[in-house]
Amino acid sequence: xxxxxxxxxxxxxxxxxxxxxxxxxxxxxxxxxxxxxxxxxxxxxxxxxxxxxxxxxxxxxxxxxxxxxxxxxxxxxxxxxxxxxxxxxxxxxxxxxxxxxxxxxxxxxxxxxxxxxxxxxxxxxxxxxxxxxxxxxxxxxxxxxxxxxxxxxxxxxxxxxxxxxxxxxxxxxxxxxxxxxxxxxxxxxxxxxxxxxxxxxxxxxxxxxxxxxxxxxxxxxxxxxxxxxxxxxxxxxxxxxxxxxxxxxxxxxxxxxxxxxxxxxxxxxxxxxxxxxxxxxxxxxxxxxxxxxxxxxxxxxxxxxxxxxxxxxxxxxxxxxxxxxxxxxxxxxxxxxxxxxxxxxxxxxx
Amino acid sequence: xxxxxxxxxxxxxxxxxxxxxxxxxxxxxxxxxxxxxxxxxxxxxxxxxxxxxxxxxxxxxxxxxxxxxxxxxxxxxxxxxxxxxxxxxxxxxxxxxxxxxxxxxxxxxxxxxxxxxxxxxxxxxxxxxxxxxxxxxxxxxxxxxxxxxxxxxxxxxxxxxxxxxxxxxxxxxxxxxxxxxxxxxxxxxxxxxxxxxxxxxxxxxxxxxxxxxxxxxxxxxxxxxxxxxxxxxxxxxxxxxxxxxxxxxxxxxxxxxxxxxxxxxxxxxxxxxxxxxxxxxxxxxxxxxxxxxxxxxxxxxxxxxxxxxxxxxxxxxxxxxxxxxxxxxxxxxxxxxxxxxxxxxxxxxx
Numbered sequence: 001x002x003x004x005x006x007x008x009x010x011x012x013x014x015x016x017x018x019x020x021x022x023x024x025x026x027x028x029x030x031x032x033x034x035x036x037x038x039x040x041x042x043x044x045x046x047x048x049x050x051x052x053x054x055x056x057x058x059x060x061x062x063x064x065x066x067x068x069x070x071x072x073x074x075x076x077x078x079x080x081x082x083x084x085x086x087x088x089x090x091x092x093x094x095x096x097x098x099x100x101x102x103x104x105x106x107x108x109x110x111x112x113x114x115x116x117x118x119x120x121x122x123x124x125x126x127x128x129x130x131x132x133x134x135x136x137x138x139x140x141x142x143x144x145x146x147x148x149x150x151x152x153x154x155x156x157x158x159x160x161x162x163x164x165x166x167x168x169x170x171x172x173x174x175x176x177x178x179x180x181x182x183x184x185x186x187x188x189x190x191x192x193x194x195x196x197x198x199x200x201x202x203x204x205x206x207x208x209x210x211x212x213x214x215x216x217x218x219x220x221x222x223x224x225x226x227x228x229x230x231x232x233x234x235x236x237x238x239x240x241x242x243x244x245x246x247x248x249x250x251x252x253x254x255x256x257x258x259x260x261x262x263x264x265x266x267x268x269x270x271x272x273x274x275x276x277x278x279x280x281x282x283x284x285x286x287x288x289x290x291x292x293x294x295x296x297x298x299x300x301x302x303x304x305x306x307x308x309x310x311x312x313x314x315x316x317x318x319x320x321x322x323x324x325x326x327x328x329x330x331x332x333x334x335x336x337x338x339x340x341x342x343x344x345x346x347x348x349x350x
Numbered sequence: 351x352x353x354x355x356x357x358x359x360x361x362x363x364x365x366x367x368x369x370x371x372x373x374x375x376x377x378x379x380x381x382x383x384x385x386x387x388x389x390x391x392x393x394x395x396x397x398x399x400x401x402x403x404x405x406x407x408x409x410x411x412x413x414x415x416x417x418x419x420x421x422x423x424x425x426x427x428x429x430x431x432x433x434x435x436x437x438x439x440x441x442x443x444x445x446x447x448x449x450x451x452x453x454x455x456x457x458x459x460x461x462x463x464x465x466x467x468x469x470x471x472x473x474x475x476x477x478x479x480x481x482x483x484x485x486x487x488x489x490x491x492x493x494x495x496x497x498x499x500x501x502x503x504x505x506x507x508x509x510x511x512x513x514x515x516x517x518x519x520x521x522x523x524x525x526x527x528x529x530x531x532x533x534x535x536x537x538x539x540x541x542x543x544x545x546x547x548x549x550x551x552x553x554x555x556x557x558x559x560x561x562x563x564x565x566x567x568x569x570x571x572x573x574x575x576x577x578x579x580x581x582x583x584x585x586x587x588x589x590x591x592x593x594x595x596x597x598x599x600x601x602x603x604x605x606x607x608x609x610x611x612x613x614x615x616x617x618x619x620x621x622x623x624x625x626x627x628x629x630x631x632x633x634x635x636x637x638x639x640x641x642x643x644x645x646x647x648x649x650x651x652x653x654x655x656x657x658x659x660x661x662x663x664x665x666x667x668x669x670x671x672x673x674x675x676x677x678x679x680x681x682x683x684x685x686x687x688x689x690x691x692x693x694x695x696x697x698x699x700x
Binding site: 016023026035050051052053060062063064066102123131134135144145152157161163 | 407
């Protein structure tokens, strides 16, 4: 779906998505083992945000993700608390996308040298994230491997469960006529930083000064931690009118297509992207098409609900810390994701 | 506990354990949040192999670990299947140490460039590991981050559960007079490779030729995948005569001290280490003290059982794929770990 006309694309910035998916297909093709039921019963939800497995009476959901190259910005600015919080955010938001309630997190820190000050800040950030998600830190791994990493890599794995009576929200019940709500993001979150860093470097932008029209230094604005949608999703998951939940992470709006291959997601009410996104777009002369499939463009979490329950759903979201949820579109017959105002059409998720 | 007399120690090879634990203490001190019971109830088992949390009727155990710098050897030799299997082994053996049955694994691959051939081999290795542990692959993260990693980093997170009627095996019921059994390792597993690689480099050893007395090329011998003890532990966990289980990983025999701070583990029947360990020791003129707290020295998993159940336990282990388990010592009043034949004493685990 990458436009050949766009001057800056993700592939050009060093991330070739098709090379990743080819290699990953090779790996997955080689993993054939299916365990006996005495070790739990995996649920089938291919391509979804979380793996799930039935253990006794419980269904456990698990997600794993890293903060990616946003850590390089943290290092450059010597600020670690935000990316510490991102370790939690990038994972619990994926759990929230299947309607699981966060229970535990383990972190993984790979570094060339363990800096106590940075580690304390990372700890503060993790603590903030855990509070927002209601999640416990259950362990972690710290590996000092200067021969493998330059600087630091931050990642984690989170798992959650479905409170009694709640089933996973996979999106399969989504139907035409459903409404799509969006909850605003808190900036770029932890996606697109390979591209952003390349553009900032090329333009020799000073991260310690605000961009035009802003008051915070650009570096601080870019580092803002991923908003955590756990409470919002927890308030809606398990209700019959809640048909789909989607973390708008890497892949941008295309994430919606993960929820159901047989319906069209029409985003005709997407709000104007915050100025930070316009700044990034101008910096790289990036096409709209690339922007909306790389960044969250101002909406970090999407919820698909039965139209008749709109007001009630918004009240619930407001009580769960998301009074700023807004309608961003609806579901139609068709496939993929379209943004009619911009003339954009995305096929299925790849 | 590092001997100042030993010519090669782990600190000198670039891994300063005390710097890691200082930084880690800073991080952990900053994480204060304890979630409400509606998000699960964490079990208190500090310093143990796995984090555990009670969710509904189930207790979930979780472990996370990486393959460490063994991947650099894999890269040098262009062989990836063994380290792929290690992703599973390093994690499920930690689960086995609390008596949890493996259920699911997620892998994390960070790489500078995704090589389909390497990924397929990693997949084959993961598949082998999963088969040995009875575990499902529930997801993973592949990040192409040439700005963060040189080469490749392999890690994972595993989780497991306790079948109905089985409690976690924490070691707290260990008493003087108990016996300690050991199950042989399959080589170095995935520990000590930073030191080993440094020694091999300094001595300009040819990895494609066997060491003296061996038939396999040294590189292949060093890469042998971590033996997986899941079935052996699963056969003993939950039985009242089984009082402690310990994966002998980084930290060597000191791992035993994690099981109970108030007893002494006397390893007076430790078998002669396989020749590969003697080769490594000679290569670096490494002290016995450093060897036994860095490598598994031929025993990859230890089990503490009530003395009167020795024969029955060995029969069970034989049926579970470990007919080669042997008595390696016993428990006495005291603290720490001693190897009387070598005059070695290790305090608590740090």
